[in-house]
Amino acid sequence: MRRLNLTTKLPLLIPNNSIATHFFTTTGAAAATTITITTTTTKPFNLKECKSISNAKLLHQQILVRGELKDMPIDIISMYISVDAPIYALTILERLQPSSSIVYWWNALIKRDLQLGFLDNAFNLYSRMKRLGWTADHFTYPFVLKACGEIPSFRRGTIVHAVICYNGFESNVFVCNSLVAMYARCGALEEARKMFDEISQRDITDRVSWNSIVKAYMQSGDSYEALELFVRMTKDFKLRPDAVSLVSIFPAFASSKALIHGKEAHGFAVRSGLFGDVFVGNAVIDMYAKCGMMGEANKVLELMEVKDVVTWNAMVTGYSQSGSFKDALLLFEKMKEERIELNVVTWSAVIAGFAQRGHGCEALDVFRQMQISGSAPNVVTLVSLLSGCASMGALLQGKETHCYAIKSILNREGGDHGEDLMVINALIDMYAKCRNAKDARALFESLTPRDRNVVTWTVMIGGYAQHGDANDAMKLFSEMIQEYSIPNAFTISCVLMACARLAALRCGKQIHVYVIRNRYESSMLFVANCLIDMYSKCGDVDAARNIFDKMKERNDVSWTSLMTGYGMHGRGEEALEVFDGMRKAGMVPDGITFIVVLYACSHSGMVDRGINYFNSMRKDFGVVPEVEHYACMVDVLGRAGRLNEAVELIKGMPMEPSQIVWVALLSACRMHSNIELGEFAANKLSEMDSENDGSYTLLSNIYAEAGRWKDVARIRSLMKKTGIKKRPGCSWVEGKKGSTSFFVGDRSHPQSEVIYEVLANLILRIKAIGYVPKKCFALHDVDDEEKGDLLLEHSEKLALAYGILTSSPGAPIRITKNLRVCGDCHSAISFISKIVDHEIIVRDSSRFHHFKKGSCSCRGYW
Secondary structure, three states: OEOOOOHHHOOOOOOOOEEEEEEEEOOOOOOOOEEEEEEEEEOOOOHHHOOOHHHHHHHHHHHHHHOOHHHOHHHHHHHHHHOOOHHHHHHHHHOOOOOOOOHHHHHHHHHHHHHOOOHHHHHHHHHHHHHOOOOOOOOHHHHHHHHHHHOOOHHHHHHHHHHHHHOOOOOOHHHHHHHHHHHHHOOOHHHHHHHHHHHHHOOOOOHHHHHHHHHHHHHHOOHHHHHHHHHHHHHHOOOOOOHHHHHHHHHHHHHOOOHHHHHHHHHHHHHOOHHHOHHHHHHHHHHHHHOOOHHHHHHHHHHOOOOOHHHHHHHHHHHHHOOOHHHHHHHHHHHHHOOOOOOHHHHHHHHHHHHHOOOHHHHHHHHHHHHHHOOOOOHHHHHHHHHHHHHHOOHHHHHHHHHHHHHHOOOOOOOOHHHHHHHHHHHHHHHHHOOOHHHHHHHHHHOOOOOOOHHHHHHHHHHHHHHOOHHHHHHHHHHHHHOOOOOOHHHHHHHHHHHHHHOOHHHHHHHHHHHHHOOOHHHHHHHHHHHHHHHHHOOOHHHHHHHHHHOOOOOHHHHHHHHHHHHHOOOHHHHHHHHHHHHHOOOOOOHHHHHHHHHHHHHOOOHHHHHHHHHHHHHHHOOOOOHHHHHHHHHHHHHOOOHHHHHHHHHOOOOOOOHHHHHHHHHHHHHOOOHHHHHHHHHHHHHOOOOOHHHHHHHHHHHHHOOOHHHHHHHHHHHHHOOOOOOOOEEEEEEOOEEEEEEOOOOOOOOHHHHHHHHHHHHHHHHOOOOOOOHHHOOOOOOHHHHHHHHHOOHHHHHHHHHHHHOOOOOOEEEEEOOOOOHHHHHHHHHHHHHOOOOEEEEOOOOEEEEEOOEEOOOOOO
16 A cells, blocks of 8 residues: 555645645556545634735635635635735625624725725725615714715715614714715815704714814815814813814914914923924914914924924925025024925925015026936926016026926816816916917917806906006906906906006996995905005006005005005195105115105105115115116106216115116206206116117207207107117097097097098187197107197197097096106196096196196196
């Protein structure tokens, strides 16, 4: 008899954890083979030690062979879950009879899908479980509700809520807390609050309930209500915050600038030992940073024993947003030196910091470093980079970023629509600010009205208002309202800016009514400042003052806007009264404030006061005069005819005079007919390669007034050779149905013949009372009679004639000109205001002129 071991030939029939003796017997050559298997001992299956799916399947087969499956289904399910084979676990689970003790494994499978982000699978497992007759327990519902919230699916969540109530779990605190969180994640804040109030009334809330509702309000952006709830939780209900509570509430302290509450919470975190949690420490740093307390944030950083990349990012972002960009860069460089991980948040914070300060080149350089490091940019990075391109007008780099966005973000399968829209909005803004309105509009039109959000409309309207056609901005705003899109405060400010550019007072008033009707209280300061600016630039500075007086809160922009308005209208005394009021209110004047003050002095002939303010800037206010302040002072002195003093001031400048300084001097020379000094200023501008048509026009005017027509021709020939075109004079007058525009010599209007007849009649009438045409302003070498005809064709005169023709008796006539009003037109309109019953308000490129009863508000300082 020979003994053979056949174990290896029967792997599916003989388990490898048994010890057996095998005999092989033969009788004769053709004898039958007999196999005898004798099991001497049997070891139990050790499913917990299984490490792979293949081993799990082998053990499963062995259990089936031995007929022991009915005794070990839970062990097998557990084994399959442990080796990450949920499909096999589910197959066994579905064949079991529903039992409350086994529902745990359904929960385990749902939890697994939830943790892996398979949210639809998690909900489908729950639905499958219900169809098979299983009853969910208080552990199942929190998992399912979390899946509904993170999908998010309000509809599915409400269905689960109904089942919860039907099965009697509406009083379970864990389930109720999950309902609050689910509604919050779905953006249904009202339902979340109702659920929270219900469980509060039943007195089953706990710390998790409060954390959930506080977080809900934070996610919705209502930090004030989040703060109130947190205070109620700690004071009225005596619940001690945990780490989750603090991490949720610190952003509320930051956004509402509730620094005292933030410090109290910081103290509590230290006393309770929660400060050691890195998430709490990061939240504290972020809170101090957003409150502008970078010194305190740095102290917290030094005290933290455990730091992660979020800690450093919070500091870099804090320094960047608080204006301490040098510190942000130093910290950024320190992170690189110490080889601290630089993630996308770090890079994006630095790029955003450069972009916000208009340093587009530096932002692009950091982006290149980021790419070299291998860190992939996200949506925030690209939006910040596009902002940098917009700030420097870098159209080429903006287009390159557009190409990158198409390849990496836009049009991805399964991409996030919200993220795509953020990038498209940033692209529209970039193209608009780079003065490429065509491409900006093409991107805007590529979105259906349903896909556009308020930011999409706002960046397009703002682009037109600032860098394109303000008329297009107003048309687009009208379209937005018709599409039932609700504008925000930024949209309102952009369209008010368009109204201001066009001096469209009627439209500005309509938008003011819209603001009042729709109660923009939360941003009233921002909008009110824009209303002050709009009314000032539309010629109604008294309405601007009325807005200012009714403001409950004012900032430096409020005061400066009103001062600018008074200065534009030649009401210098009132401008300086506002300046005094600003100082009494505790506002600290800065460089911009003093530009406005000097501008007001210049346009009101207050030379000595202007000199005093200029001299006191550094001494009394610590403001170092910049080139713009010197330009203002040259204008102050030049308008008053003190040209020698203006030249001496320029010679004593601590920096090189810029174009605006020489233009101010040239303008004064034009006013006072100083040919020699005018030529000197014009030569300085030529050395700077100035392409400003205004400077050539001013010099040409000086020569024309002196009768030096050869020099006039030489200047015009020079302009032609260098490709500099003189902007044509254009004036528009506001009527009942909008604005009507006129160019010099314009005869395109349907009522053109009547307009010229009205104007000719007006000129005859004012000549009878002393008007003498200033023919030096007809810049052509022609006879005096022809010069008179040319003066008659000036755009502001045509606009005035049309205004008189179409306006109601006594109504103000508002005219806007793109260039400075000419001396002859100024004289003619002064005389016309004597013979018509209208106040004539003319806004030119420099200031406002209010003509009434033969005099002008500028008093010759224009």
